[in-house]
Amino acid sequence: MISKQARQDAQLLWDFQLMKHEPRPCSVAIGLGSHDLGVADTTADLYHRGFAPLIVFTGATSRTTRDRMPRGEAEHYRERALELGVPASAILVEPQARNTGENIRFSRALLAEQGIDVSSVLLVSKPYEERRAYATTRRIWPEVEIVSASTSMSFGDYVESIGDARLVVDMLVGAQQRLLVYPAEGFMIRMEVPAAVAAAYERLCAAGFTSRLVRAAIERPAG
Structure with missing residues (x-):
């Protein structure tokens, strides 16, 4: 209590953490790894609603997730999205990032390696980390448009x-x-x-x- x-x-x-952005179509959705599988659920939902043609799930493990997500946050997110009907061809996995900065840097590098042009990012996080994720991405990847998203709940x-x-x-x-x-x-x-x-x-x-x-x-x- x-x-x-x-x-x-x-x-x-x-x-305060909620950015209150309206979802709109972006080049890619990036689901930031965490203990909360709701991020994967919301990313999958946004994909099905046509807001992004491609998903990157990013995240290794942390002290919070090493037991419940032993294969890594990004991999568990991918598995959840597949269960929710997202095709495997629409998902990239970045399994190394251990903080928000690495989430963005490593995802950016992975997309560049795949030859994917990115002008906008649908950034999916836990609700209470929208602003932190946005501020980090603006620093690391300032040239892209950022739309923040999270599970809509009180x-x-x-x-x-x-x-x-x-x-x-x-x-x-x-x-x-x-x-x-x-x-x-x-x-x-x-x-x-x-x-x-x-x-x-x-x-x-x-x-x-x-x-x-x-x-x-x-x-x-x-x-």
Whole structure:
């Protein structure tokens, strides 16, 4: 269980992370690997709805996924998409990336190796990482148009689907921290953070939702 205040603060972070882009046709959909198979479901749905002719699933494993996705996040995503009727010919797998920056760099390289011209990317992530994924891709691949997408669901429904409220809030706090500290490291573009969102983030950190923070950055200024 988490407190009422923590839930309200987490809702603020959740709402801020959503880019609220309308889906539109893109050169390729890139599904960012994670513990959440919903990313694969949403990517497959967007493919079937004609928003991208090709999918790249990207991701190795992490401490969160090594047990539940032993063959790698991208491979498990591919298997899920095949179950959902996406043809194998429409899926590329990038199995090495271990962070968002590598997701984008390695996917870009794979598409170049395949001779695929990319002018726009339908970037599919978990709902609470839309903004982080967008900011990272803008830094690494600035020449393409980026359309952010994720599973359409409320914060409460997402928590229920994952079954672990604290994990979701920890992830939200970690995503928010990266928006604050990573621009100074050159990992993503800087995006303005409203004061209410910054205050909610600080309260959640003080309340102990810190397991997904980048420890080396905790004592550094945001830049």
